[in-house]
Amino acid sequence: MNSFAVKIDKLVKTFAGSEVIKGSAMTVKANTIYGFLGANGAGKTTVFKILSGLLVPTSGKVEIFGMDITENRELILKNIGTLIEVPVFYEHLSATENLKFHLAYMNVEGFGVSEVLEMVGLTQTGDQPVSKFSLGMRQRLAIARSFIHKPKLLILDEPVNGLDPLGIQEMRVLFKNLSKNYGMTILISSHILSELEHIVDSIGVIVNGVVVEEALLEEVKTKSPKGLEEYFFKIMSGGKVCV
Structure with missing residues (x-):
């Protein structure tokens, strides 16, 4: 390497x-x-x-x-995983759904969605749409998305x-x-x-x-x-x- x-x-x-x-x-x-x-x-x-x-x-x-x-x-x-400038999400979808979409787009297995949500402290968001997230919650989700595909x-x-x-x-x-x-x-x-x-x-x-x-x-x-x-x-x- x-x-x-x-x-x-x-x-x-x-x-x-x-x-x-x-x-x-x-x-x-x-x-x-x-x-x-x-x-x-x-x-x-x-x-x-x-x-x-x-x-x-x-x-x-x-x-x-x-x-x-x-x-x-x-x-x-x-x-490569990135978090650059203001993150954009599917606002009507939950954190789980957004991360599943990203994994499908990257076409890799990566971490489990539940595991990553726990790693960034978003396990309690459930089916709540991202449009209802606070700024801090959105940032946590952006961090999760940046590394979920390992x-x-x-x-x-x-x-x-x-x-x-x-x-x-x-x-x-x-x-x-x-x-x-x-x-x-x-x-x-x-x-x-x-x-x-x-x-x-x-x-x-x-x-x-x-x-x-x-x-x-x-x-x-x-x-x-x-x-x-x-x-x-x-x-x-x-x-x-x-x-």
Whole structure:
């Protein structure tokens, strides 16, 4: 098995002639949790969409588990789970029905629907249509849908949006469990840096379309004793984080 889940080199993405991703490089080791940090508009979601097959690179190389995404798109996408931007559901259907539809679409066995609903704390929703769900319940369902087919790579863009502190803590435990016990590589972004610090093995920081830093969490703590937040703000302010 390839030791890297994701390898990006010289990636460029343009919209209307303007470069949004600017010759960027990035590596994510397999079976780890990688925190992707950046300000709003830095390019995080664009990179996630390229990795998810929703956008095509303008140039550069993107490999997922050693396979070029432009040459092996269908095979790669079978092994990816995503939560990017606002999730869309069949509003008149229940959580169970939505997840069954997703499994049928992916054409895989995956986890059992009841098992996944328990993992995300939605076992009591019954036949209630998704249209009646709170924001937090919808987010839990989106997380469930992202991993129910047992993907090798899980891409989560601000997955704890709308969750209360208890929900955030529960998802922290879930993500660590998916990585440790099910071998999933997780690529996750969040503005709650203190929460990421609890779960990530390594991080990358993107600034104006360029990944300017990648480091193991242990390296982050060595360079910034106060933690990930201090490390991130040093980079954003142009400060030095090297020792």
